[in-house]
Amino acid sequence: MKNNTTVYFDNAATTPLRKEVIGAMAEVMENCFGNPSSTHAFGRSAKAYVETARKGIAKILNAQPQEIIFTSGGTESDNMVLHCAVRDLGVKTIISSAIEHHAILHTLEILEQNHGIEVKLLEVSDKGEVDFNQLEEYLALDNSPKLVTLMHINNEIGNLLDLEKVVVLCQAHQAYFHSDAVQGIGHYPFDLEALKIDFLSAAAHKFHGPKGIGFAYIRKNRKLMPLIHGGTQERGLRAGTESVHNIVGMFKALEIANDLWAKEKAQLLELKKYFLQKLKTLFPDAITNGFSGDLKRSTYTLVNVALPLPESKAAMLDFHLDLKGIACSKGSACQSGSTSGSHVLNALGTATQWPSLRFSFSIFNTKAEIDYLMQVLEEFVTT
Ligand SMILES: Cc1ncc(COP(=O)(O)O)c(C=O)c1O
Structure with a gap:
């Protein structure tokens, strides 16, 4: 290239x-x-778009339309569910993990400080796997109402959570279960009739949809009250004029993702395998972080890798890739500019002096682009 x-x-x-x-x-x-709130023809037409999207999204997830609440994205959905579960469902203890997104972790800090909620973070292995025995132990601690919030796919290391396993444990202990599925929805099929999860968060911009739009899935009869007050939009649960074009864009993106899911998953798995193969040839000692090198236990869309580079080179790596037109991420994108490093990699306890990079793929990427990346990396280490 x-x-x-x-x-x-x-x-x-x-x-x-x-x-x-x-x-x-x-x-x-x-x-x-x-x-959409206007009763004249202009309003009715906008409302029809919103409700068609809601029905379509619900159908794809095998959910009920009234269980889909449009929000501004993943962060708002996470905040909504956690805050409302405490206020409206009497949740006193929240069980989570240290490798959640900051939309969860920072909300938990607030709930702990301002609302006296007990937050229990599960230990994770050096691969980022949550300790299910500890989850069971925490769930059985006392009879206080509990919420478990664990992400479906980790945005930094790609680890996949067995949602069904968590549902079973939560049901056995009458605990609510929320999953930040921002990296999963649009990439994996969901059947919410079969998967008895209580709450989910999703964001359109992670599956080729627009930014600033997402939804919270709230299972029927989980009676939450609004967090944002004002008009009666979203059945009174989330005030504010609906972002009609964004909602339509999100529906279109999810519809295409759903139609092409199997084909695109196969295409991306092939690309990920190719990346791992090339990486191994160029850096036999490279370490993939979390399960991101394991095709079965991580999402097919990303690899997070620690590259064996001396300190002098490591400091220049990001800059060099950027200069060569290659965009990837150091830890999580939301952390760019931070000097404290990734909280996820820190939690795994496997931090090395080597620089870690996250490469995450979409169907618009090609093998030729991976070849170009490897060529740039090779030149970088040998010059
Ligand atoms: C797992 C996860 N949760 C939440 C978010 C926040 O979503 P949004 O950017 O739509 O607010 C992100 C975005 O990086 C994410 O990856």
């Missing part, structure tokens, strides 16, 4: 929009500017 090429390997941070998504959004922006 030419040197002025730009290569985007940061799809866990955000994904490019699909053309069809842009088309669907543009159509709404051009032709449907009404406020």
